[in-house]
Amino acid sequence: MAEIERRRRRPPISCVLCRRRKVRCNRETPCSNCLRSKNASCIYENQFSQSQQESELHSSTPTIAAAAAPSLTSKSSPRAVTAATTSTPASYQSSKDIEFLKDKIKQLEEQLSQSNRTARSPIQTPGSNIEAISSRIGGTFYIHHEDTLAGQPPGISRSVTHKSRMFGQSHWITGMSLVRDILALIEPHIHEEGCRITTLMLKSKSLARSIKAKRNPPWPLPLVTDLPPKDIADELVDRYFQTAETVYRILHIPSFKREYEAHWISPAESNSAFLVQLKLVLAIGATTYDEKFTLRASAMRWVYEAQTWVSEPGFKHRLNIQYLQNNILLLLAREFVDVGPDLVWISAGTLVRIAVYMGLHKDPTRLPKMSTFIAEMRRRLWNTILELSLQLSVISGGPPFISLDMFSTEPPGNFDDEQLTVEDPPPQPESHFTQTSVAIILRKIFPARLAVVKFLNDHGSSGTYKETLQLDSELRASYKSALRILQGYKSATGSRPSEYAMDALNLLMNRYCLSLHIPFFAPAMDEAAYAFSRRVVVETSLKIWRGIFPSPLALSSQSGQSVGSPSQLSLVRLAVCASGFFRISPLQASVLIASELIGQLREEETLGPGLIRQDLLSVVREAKNWAWKCIEAGETSIKGYFLASLHVAHIEGLMQGLEGEELSRYVVREGEKAEEMCLPVLEEMLANGKDEGSTRGLEQNTPSQLVEDWDLTMSGALFDFGEMELVNWGFDENDQELSFG
Template sequence: MHRAKPLARIIKSQRSPAWPTPPTRDLPPKHVCDDLVAAYLRTMETLYRVLHVPSFQHAYDNMWKGKSESNMAFVMMLKLVLAIGAMIYDDKVCMRADAVRWVFEAQTWLSSPLFKSKLGIQYLQISILLLIARELVDVGSELVWISAGAVYRAAVYVGLHKDPSQLPSTTALETEMRRRIWNTILELSLQMSMGSGGPPFISSDDFNTAPPSNLDDEQLLEADPIARADHVYTHTSIAIALRKTLPARLAVLRFLNDVNSSGTYEETLRIDSDLRAAHKLLRRTLHAYTSHTSSSPSQFTLQAVEFIMQRYVTCLHLPFFAPALKNPVYAYSRKATVDSSLKIWNMAYPNASESSRRPSETDFVRMCMCTAGFFRMYTFHGSTFLAAELRMRIQEDEGDLDALPSSLNNIVDDAANWYLRCMKAGETGMKGYVLLRLVGAWIDAESHHVDNSDLPALLVGAAEDAAQVCIPILEALAGCEEPRPGAAGMEGSGMEEFDFQFSPEFTEDWDMLMSGTFSLDDAGVFDAFVS
């Protein structure tokens, strides 16, 4: 860790331009921009509606044709779209530095003290794209919950919390874009509340804006468009379907994050029942889209929706997961956490034997592997919960270990390999890989009935081996021509004088949501891995 932290700082400093970063009109070649825009439109835009795609595409085409110089607001919007698309452009995220620069430019542009004159739908579109880009590109991703609150208040300031039907006559495009933008802000408020552990700060009593209408983007150019039937899939159907589950998901976050929450197990079970009912209705809706219409959601969209819903199940039962490993009263939470984690993991890391394509060739797998924030964070969490379950089953000496799903039997090695791919794609932290290798050593020792007195040496060896794997990757990302002597191991790396007390620096890039499962007890052992 003593060697890895400076390397991580070097990598991040090399990616980050000087602040402030004046906005420019510089763009990659058109064919590259086309690919990045397409990557954004087929992924995040299908979940969180931000753009009116025909209007955006028209302005984009005119920009390349040189008919007129695009205003800087559109250029900033485009660069954020490019930044998000760049994160799934290739397995190694070769355009990460460009994506970081584009985010910095947009942040600089939005930071102008004359922002009041910019307030409007386009300002909110750029603000939303900036939130998404900061999280996925990892530009202050741990603080986006704070910025999401500012975007929410800006939307209220311009009246998006009031349904357009209460406003003077507006066009169909204006009406639906206001509803879409408000709906997306609600979704991001929930998502970032989950990631930060902070309250969502929204209530159904604070707004009366209706969900978006079931209309395709092209219909919004008509004078008086007629919404499609509920079972007909349109560009907005996913946003509408998710909106119906919002009360159940909001209840989960209030239960977990509000200071006045009861936190009782009875309340957990009641919320779980409501969440599963909402999830069941959502699945029926998605099934109708795929069964009865010529147009249907993409594989990415279906997987992302399921990932989101499964994560709420995991979050709800997580507080009782570690106690459930010792107390059968919470057995349902243990099963719910394991089942949802398996579904999350199998989507993010599909078994090669079950897929005709390599995992890296799907948009969703790349989203979980190459980006920061929501998708990668909860993929890692899912793998560690499964590792805890595997260790517990071995400790319980169940006789049917061979009958376990292959994804559970191989979870530690698969998760460690996945994490290395994350690092090669640009992740600068190695603590996740070290943890997985420590857990793997612990499970191996447990399965072979190793004496407890030999366990410390095994764990130290596993940590050393993990460092030997990770440090060269970080050195390559940092551009070191030659590894420093002893950098791959402990000798000469400063580890012999390292203070193993947890300092703020040590934990600054460690997601503390994991502390409930992997906290240390008085004996210095992980509470989720002891009986």
Template sequence: MAERLPDGRSRRPATSCLLCRKRKIRCNHETPCSNCLRAGNENCVYESHNRPAPVSRARLGRVQGAPVPGHQDFTAASTPSSQSSGLDAELLRLKLRIQDLEEQLSKLGPRPVNSALESPNSNIQTLNSTIGGTFHVHCEGSSLGQQQAIARSVTHKTRLFGQSHWAVNGLLLVRDVFESIDAHSRPETTKAWSGIERCKSLARSIKSQRTFSWLSSSTPDLPPKEISDALVDCYVRSTESIHRILHIPSFRRDYDAVWISNMAAADKGFMVQLWLVLAIGAVTYDERFSLRISATRWVCAARSWLSEPKSKSQLDIQTLQISLLFLVAQERLGMVEDSIWISVGALLRKAIYMGLHRDPAFLPPRTTFAVEMRRRLWNTILEMTLQSSLTSGGPPLISLDDFDTAPPGNFDDDQIMTEDPVPQPPDSFTQVSIAIAFRETFPQRLAVVKFLNDLASPVAYDKTLQLDAKLRAAYKALVRILLAYSRSTTAPAPSPFEIRMADFIIHRYLLSLHAPYFGAAFSETVYAFSRKVVVESSLKIWRAAYPVTVNNSPDVPEANELQRLITCSSGFYPAGAIHAAFLIAMDLRMQLKEDESLDPVPLRPDLLSVISEAKQWCLQVVEAGETSVKGYLLMSVIATQIEGLMHRLGEDEITARLIKAVEEVEEKCMPVLTAMASEFHIPENESSNAPQPMDMARENGTMEYFGCMPSDTLFDFANTEPMGWMFNDDPSMGTASFWRFFLSYWQASIIIRTKTVMYWDPER
């Protein structure tokens, strides 16, 4: 049947070969035809009857690159190009076919630029709340074909949190609570959110004053020697046992020399190390972090030294040690400007530039001391890279193929100072044994974090189970090693702090691995194993933060040190504790919602006790100096909802109690914040009138510490926007306050530039 053109005319299928059609000559329809035989064309090609739509002469001319003068047939004249072989004719046919396909595809509609990277199951859920702002949760469907979507990441303002960040798996679980409060709370009927805002306003003033209160002295004072000794001991027990940074005998030798000789004559690099050691030790010095202000001064002084222009490159071991100590102190004091993950990434690249990723066996010969210190520092950088990735939800950006540095040797610190020392047997406990044991689990933990946060990782539950099996095997090996050390009656053994710390860290990885499927497990039985792992790992993590004493007998001080670290610090440790308590509460809440029996559902007492403990712990965190009240707010509203479900109250009555719980947050937390503010003589109702940064700058002539501002890294999402102050994020900051702040910042930048010019050497 003849083919119809758009204008209604009919066209018969072409029966000539391509070369005869091109030359407009008669074809005898043979294979090969007579004309191809005469032209020596061995490849006589006929077009299939299932050809594409008819092609205009103008389009054919564009394909061949020839002009189209009006309606004249440009193929009528015989030219040398018309004598081309059958191969040219075949290429012409393919070009026409490709153009037809491209036109058909273009009619299907526009396609996204990166459509190849987009998952067909991806979707974004937007959450809005008064307390937290707007969050966009990116979800993907499960590889098992279940209905429940799995959260992959969260976008909040300019940040993107990966799957290991605790908020990614928590926001969808608790959204109904805050949506219910927002829907039923009105400014004219409740002071719920206004009370939270008053707490936030006072908290901002406290954080500012903690930083600027010490600027009257360029060099911070050391505490009395007995307190300094205790802080150094706290640092060694709480940090060096896991993260080997310093050579303890050398540090103590220089430390003793500071007190014997004139402190002004001490090496400035060592004094910076000492400030940071004291700051880190102050976190676990007591239950209330009573030395927080002094610790802030020491960290900011170290920051100033690190940012000073140097006469030469500072790519040496001492500066690397200071950088590591500075990052640890920043995180534990909550003084990270943006994300510790970003800073650790820069330090990782510095270490690679110094060659620490290459084992010293492949580098020029060095002493045993130098070799072991390089291995220890690289091992610590790997651990900090992994922990910061897990906490922030960012990809680790390192693989096992990127380094060949061996783990540290099993030496005590005194050994590596001797000539040709022999490492101790693997079953002998040394000052580096804990770090070596953790290094054995590094490949499995790295695989977990890469699976959770790398862009190309799929939502694959079978992969989750495989990683779980490998991580558990590594964990069992770690437990066997630590138990073997502990059974020794004569040799040194791990402290209670080190054993509990190992348990805490490994369960954080297990929890993060299974947390993405925790919410889906409520409706999909295929994820029941993940629900069980999340609950049990959360309970172990929580007991590290909030231990239960036996027969009311207090633990030894070393055992309490982990509890102090989790309660008084920021970052990795308290984030793990609040995440664990939150997930336990979510499991209890779901059990109550699923219950349809006449009798109340029996809840596990060990899990139920976590709810009241977590609420009390969050208040202790504020009493220890944390200015954000959002942790206490979160656990208060969840505890209130669980209590209402246990008493089988109606939805309206539960909502009323939730609003009351928000109002009580101010009643509990404001007195604690007011006591903190009183240290700086900040009236509770005049927090917005706190001294401006430029007032301090005029007295001291410098603003080099302007950026050293503690931040709420634990609970505060709303204040992670670095330019939020410009858009009047603070209700207490009026127009006049805004311009005062802007003018102060502008004047401070001039001072900074002036000071930089003083250090500038044009010959360098």
């Protein structure tokens, strides 16, 4: 019986949309139906117009048909093969369909293969060019590059999306694109049998979650009167006043100390607002108490208690100066002690609104008459709120949401705190250093820094390189003026700014300068036009690192004690024990320096042997040591140490002449060693950290007994200055509004 040849389905000649709707298509491009429905893309499945189809169907030749014959599968019968070689329109169109499907399968196979490697696929959107960088180690980061139509090189990164958050250019994570090469080195080996990087990382993350679960106190945590022994409390208070209060003026020091001493005499008479204030001061001071942050568990409890107190509903009667002070201290404590530090920027917005609601954005001269004490405290607190809002915008990569025209409050006067205890004191001249001078200097350079942060993080920011250089010039000029004032203080007799205040001020300014030029750092590796930014990034990163760690001795000491001045001790301990600004700044600096060294070593391959900067190489090696000390002090994430180890291995491998597969395997081995070192430390943390989250009375223990782990009833005025009411200013005992008398 002769085999009946199966008829092939006629190829579709209607557009995709008409076929789906089952309507007649006029087969034009675009068709009439797509025009009526305003469908911008009228697509034909075979990608040919009708005229092209008719032309090709009539001009098909045996040669073309023969070329399509191998496309048939091996199961085709001789009769089918013979039919395929005939020059008929249907057979030719069938072969084209097969070729189309084969190309589609090939594309899908390539996409599947790429999904197992680090993804770098740009996704075109109307206003940006999004690059996805994915890895089993770091997750997926979407880098929003500058639109190429704006005249910038395609490498300019404007923001980064990770999980549910978006970060502006000032956030350290925008440098994620700088580590793509090292991720590409190790990613192909992660899937190999015997590679333990993923297994060890997952185990460390599981341990970290368990440690944090035991550390976190219960919520809500009511305020209790427990405090550490007085000798420890005294030291913690002193450490707070030697560090945070020298830069951010929040408290009136004589008033606080008077109330502090009264508390130890009659604890029952202290009101809850002061107890919250005291515990927040102790928590901030605990971050520089020792090298291992042995008071971490207590500090976290103090912060949780303060957060519970602040979060109570119906706080209208609390809208006074002390409530504002406690909210500012809570922001600092959360950042320093690692209690949701990455979300503090959100809380800073609430703080700005509280201050505006209380009228702090208006200068006291524009309000009903008040004492010099009250007026200056309002100016100081508004100044501090502006400073913290801007600093947190830099850290979080978020818009500052503040502007110079939203307030009229003048900078604080140049007063020492004791001067405010008398009526109508005259301010000191600018050349005389007071306890408020550093805050005044920060206010002088506030406009230039605000312009930088708006340029980097505001929505739609796409400034040109010319604007970047202009802002750089304004920032430097502003800071030079401030430095002249500081130099005058240092050369004069009498009181002078502390080393810590000077170092912290330099660190702040260098961070703004660094953030301004980082977007052009990666493009500068290929574009000579941005060489200035490359130099600024490298030298500023070195200044930031050496500003905290002047020498390797500041990181490691055989005696186990840090060496250096008291100021340097505080900065090193903040970088090791605290979170937030003082942890992120050296991390960012070390990653940038490592990227520069890798760039230099690659340039050697094309430009010939050169000299590697040993000062930069020492920073990369010190960064690994520093990251290890952070883990010893209770850091639960090992990614910092892991990344530092990969950087050291990558750079040393390149210096040894390793390349290709040999270099990759060397870096992978070093990464595994780093993870293996961290696991025993995390396991010990977990074993020693039992019941921390629910233990009460822990504050009564001495530091040697603490686990070394890590993340208004009083009558009368709080500040006893006669008519100068501070805490209850604005409301009387019956919650009735008072005048500004």
